[in-house]
Amino acid sequence: MRVRNWLRLHTSLVYLFLYGPILMLIVLSFNRSGLPTAWGGFSLHWYQELWQNKALLNAALNSVLVAGGSTLVSAVFGTLLAMGLERIARNMVLDAFVFLPMIIPDIVLAIALLSFFTFLEMPLSLLTITISHIVFNIAFVAAIVRTRLSYFDNTLEEASLDLGAPPLKTFFKITLPLIFPGIVAGSLLAFTISLDEFVIAFFTAGPARPTLPILIYSMVRFGVTPDVNALATIVLSISALLILISQRLGGTEGFF
Amino acid sequence: MKKLVSPLVLLGPALTWLGIFLVLPLALIFVYSFFQRGAFGQIVPQFTLGNYMRLFNPTVLKVFLNSLRIASLVTVLALLLGYPTAYFITQQSARWKNTLLVLVILPFWTSYLIRTYAWIVLLNREGVLSRLLISLGLSREPISFLYNDTAIFIGLLYGYLPFMVLPLYSSIERLNPELREASFDLGATPLKTFLQVTLPLTLRGVVTGAIFVFVPSLGNFFVPELLGGGQRFMIGNMINNQFLKARDWPYGSAMAFGVMAIVLILLLFQAWITRRTEQS
Amino acid sequence: MNGWRELIRVENVVKRFGTTIAADHVSLSIGEGEFFALLGPSGCGKTTLLRMLAGFETPDSGAILLDGKDLTNVKPWKRPVNMMFQSYALFPHMTVYDNIAYGLRQEGLAAAEIERRVRQVLELIGLPELAKRKPGNLSGGQRQRVALARAIVKQPRVLLLDEPLAALDRKLRVEMRLELKRLQNEVGIAFVFVTHDQEEALSMADRAAVMRSGKIMQVGTPEELYNTPANLYVAQFIGEANVFAGRLQNSQGEWRLVTNANAYRVPSTEVQRSGLTNGEDAAVVVRPERMVIEPCEGEQDSAPLNRVFGRLLEIAYLGNARNFVVETDDGQRLSIQTPATELAPPVCVGESVCVGWKVESGILVSASENGGGKADEQA
Numbered sequence: 001m002r003v004r005n006w007l008r009l010h011t012s013l014v015y016l017f018l019y020g021p022i023l024m025l026i027v028l029s030f031n032r033s034g035l036p037t038a039w040g041g042f043s044l045h046w047y048q049e050l051w052q053n054k055a056l057l058n059a060a061l062n063s064v065l066v067a068g069g070s071t072l073v074s075a076v077f078g079t080l081l082a083m084g085l086e087r088i089a090r091n092m093v094l095d096a097f098v099f100l101p102m103i104i105p106d107i108v109l110a111i112a113l114l115s116f117f118t119f120l121e122m123p124l125s126l127l128t129i130t131i132s133h134i135v136f137n138i139a140f141v142a143a144i145v146r147t148r149l150s151y152f153d154n155t156l157e158e159a160s161l162d163l164g165a166p167p168l169k170t171f172f173k174i175t176l177p178l179i180f181p182g183i184v185a186g187s188l189l190a191f192t193i194s195l196d197e198f199v200i201a202f203f204t205a206g207p208a209r210p211t212l213p214i215l216i217y218s219m220v221r222f223g224v225t226p227d228v229n230a231l232a233t234i235v236l237s238i239s240a241l242l243i244l245i246s247q248r249l250g251g252t253e254g255f256f
Numbered sequence: 257m258k259k260l261v262s263p264l265v266l267l268g269p270a271l272t273w274l275g276i277f278l279v280l281p282l283a284l285i286f287v288y289s290f291f292q293r294g295a296f297g298q299i300v301p302q303f304t305l306g307n308y309m310r311l312f313n314p315t316v317l318k319v320f321l322n323s324l325r326i327a328s329l330v331t332v333l334a335l336l337l338g339y340p341t342a343y344f345i346t347q348q349s350a351r352w353k354n355t356l357l358v359l360v361i362l363p364f365w366t367s368y369l370i371r372t373y374a375w376i377v378l379l380n381r382e383g384v385l386s387r388l389l390i391s392l393g394l395s396r397e398p399i400s401f402l403y404n405d406t407a408i409f410i411g412l413l414y415g416y417l418p419f420m421v422l423p424l425y426s427s428i429e430r431l432n433p434e435l436r437e438a439s440f441d442l443g444a445t446p447l448k449t450f451l452q453v454t455l456p457l458t459l460r461g462v463v464t465g466a467i468f469v470f471v472p473s474l475g476n477f478f479v480p481e482l483l484g485g486g487q488r489f490m491i492g493n494m495i496n497n498q499f500l501k502a503r504d505w506p507y508g509s510a511m512a513f514g515v516m517a518i519v520l521i522l523l524l525f526q527a528w529i530t531r532r533t534e535q536s
Numbered sequence: 537m538n539g540w541r542e543l544i545r546v547e548n549v550v551k552r553f554g555t556t557i558a559a560d561h562v563s564l565s566i567g568e569g570e571f572f573a574l575l576g577p578s579g580c581g582k583t584t585l586l587r588m589l590a591g592f593e594t595p596d597s598g599a600i601l602l603d604g605k606d607l608t609n610v611k612p613w614k615r616p617v618n619m620m621f622q623s624y625a626l627f628p629h630m631t632v633y634d635n636i637a638y639g640l641r642q643e644g645l646a647a648a649e650i651e652r653r654v655r656q657v658l659e660l661i662g663l664p665e666l667a668k669r670k671p672g673n674l675s676g677g678q679r680q681r682v683a684l685a686r687a688i689v690k691q692p693r694v695l696l697l698d699e700p701l702a703a704l705d706r707k708l709r710v711e712m713r714l715e716l717k718r719l720q721n722e723v724g725i726a727f728v729f730v731t732h733d734q735e736e737a738l739s740m741a742d743r744a745a746v747m748r749s750g751k752i753m754q755v756g757t758p759e760e761l762y763n764t765p766a767n768l769y770v771a772q773f774i775g776e777a778n779v780f781a782g783r784l785q786n787s788q789g790e791w792r793l794v795t796n797a798n799a800y801r802v803p804s805t806e807v808q809r810s811g812l813t814n815g816e817d818a819a820v821v822v823r824p825e826r827m828v829i830e831p832c833e834g835e836q837d838s839a840p841l842n843r844v845f846g847r848l849l850e851i852a853y854l855g856n857a858r859n860f861v862v863e864t865d866d867g868q869r870l871s872i873q874t875p876a877t878e879l880a881p882p883v884c885v886g887e888s889v890c891v892g893w894k895v896e897s898g899i900l901v902s903a904s905e906n907g908g909g910k911a912d913e914q915a
Contacts, residue, residue: 003446004347007340007343007344007347008344010337010340010341010344011340011341011344011345011356014337014338014341014417015356015359017337017414017417018359018360018363018414018417018418019359019363021371021374021375021377021378021414022363022371022374024374024377024378024384025370025373025374025377028377035382076269077269077270077273078270080265080266080267080268080269080270081266081267081269081270081271083266084263084264084265084266084267084270085267087263087266088263088267092527096523097274098270098271098274100274100278101274101278103467103471103519103523104471104516104519105471105472105474105475105476105492105515105519106472106475107475107476107477107492107495107496107512107515108282108475108495108512108515108516109278109281111285111495111499111505111508111509111512112278112281112282112284112285112512113277113281114499115281115284115285115288115505115509116277116280116281116284119284131277132277134273134277135273135274135277135278138270138273138274142270189365192365192366193365196365196366196367196368196369196370198367198368198369198478199477199478203499203500213367213369216369216370216373217369217478220369220373220376220482221481221482223376223380228373229377232367232370232373232374235366235367235370236366236367236370239365239366239367240362240366243361243362243365243366244358244362247358247361
């Protein structure tokens, strides 16, 4: 059929659009010459360069701290939230509220949090970024755990109770093991988002300890430098890896 | 279990967190938006509607309209690129479907900032495209493709296209294939079937995708900053400026609520469409 | 079947999906105005055959003709054939009226003509007041009627129905059988329907084709399929069957089926019909309602009966009949049914009983079962 071939061509071009620039970055990151057009041979030079960049390593560490902290809290809160939402009748207003951070423009959330922390006279730091990231990460974890719960057979819990396991024991022996992959998937997703999040971090970060995206932003504003290619390749690879694992665990399905 | 643990215990921690760090901050800037800016950038708690009035002065209005224009165009382009792609994916075998979907999902969740940077490498004066044109003899001197509206379009489209494909995919996938066959069977050609059956029944995906692209495009500030050179203002840049440069937080807050008003209208529209399609 | 005139002809159609074969050299004729069933277990290829008639699948080889014209490569939207889908496939965003008018609008008919025909068909299915409803607000039975109306309003030469009653609950299903028959009589269009339910096929169809693994095992009227099955597969698929497998032998002009333990007399008419000859592997099939059960005493050879001995395992009262399960001495299970209107035979569970059938009630079929078979052993 002609239509099918046309669709195939269209789709191929769309994927080329999505992946062309990324692949180009990756290739350039191994280019000894550092120039976008002259191939100076394969080299890990720019990666070694990164390794010696103290500021960058610090920023990376900051990012991991923020992502780790916010993921830990939102994994617990998000899971409980999903279980709570599953237990009550579907409520449009509550849903809208909980998933609001996913839809409002991040700049709005960013200035609101900045104003709030300033109002409370809380010094901006890694802590303020972490607190802010939890706000939207709860929604992501909850969304994924909730999908998992919707496949969950409620009679399993009832069977456990019937067989004599009290509620708390039932939760740890039956419910938790069954939804655990969902929690892990949601947490990996939250970790990745937090790691890459720029706008809210930009507004709620203190001047002394930037996260990696903030540092990248300031590097990029001053133009193209070859070591950014290497950094970009590393960051994209880590994110992609985490997302693929999350996906394997059934993470990103049923998001829409 | 349902009756044994009160849902309040489960909902409590998250709702408390969101209450403190989402509702209160939004409420705070809502209040700020009615206050005045002091001489040193401090906030003076004196009621005024002036910040909202100033949203309608021509320069600001122009930025708003320009942002709306850019975001709309990005949305339409994303729809034109995304619909056939999503449709094509649904037609594949389970294995290919999965692979193609993962390939859409990956950029969806990876650093947008870095993906924007890739376009700087491509489009700048010393960039790949410019060099390519020179070496092909199509140009004598380096050309910068950055710092114009097209660069912003490309950057936003590139970042948010997956946001369009995914909801479209799921709504097309959910469509009972027998409906299309029934339409063929009743004498409708493929084109008519698409217009009369497939498209109306996937409208929900179209609207969701459109909102997922439109809203963040409208509020984005680093793409116009990096690819538009900061000279081509969108709302996001303006808010950014009020907060970090001009230090007129009340005015910036009013702008933010201008954006929120637009978002709210869109969400109500989406809810309306959802209700309409759910009825059937 | 007087005045039977061929409408559809399926000629040697083959269709493969990867390694599975959905249609294995299928040939078939369906007559004008006929109510025809494609019957078989799931995966036997019946739905594929229906979809090839509709044009959603193209045969790998072979041809499909309608009125002598080759339809094989005609697109679905150009065929004078319409389908009622298993899910009904009613367009959820359109009213009942718009659903039914959809096909007519594709033909570019005038609005007044469309209106007239839609109203008419709504009357026919008895739902004139539901025109403005959306499919989401209809009951299962109503949806089914609308789906039917949407297809017949186009006045196709053939109406295809994919498991038309599968989505309904049991009571409604039985009602709708009669309703479908009535509608078919009224509109006079040939109906071809797919079902896995032999009761449904027998009760509605003028003729049915029994399919298995992409092959047609037998085509015939319900009575032919039940009383003179072409092979063991059909005998077991249509209705309940007690099967005795053995070897056919002719001794002194009398035909017998010799099994491990026994020998049963076989009517010579059956031998002729089946075309089996002396020494061939064969099976005798006896329907449960053709068997009698009695206590194991008295004289053992009342002339026209074949007999077998066993122990009664179970009696079930079914309302209109009693069902007895007997295990014979060589371990085979038999099912016997007697009308509930008769006195219950004086037998008790656990006791030895004697099961018998009139010689002419035995149906003789080939045990080697042409048509590529396993399933010759009764599980």
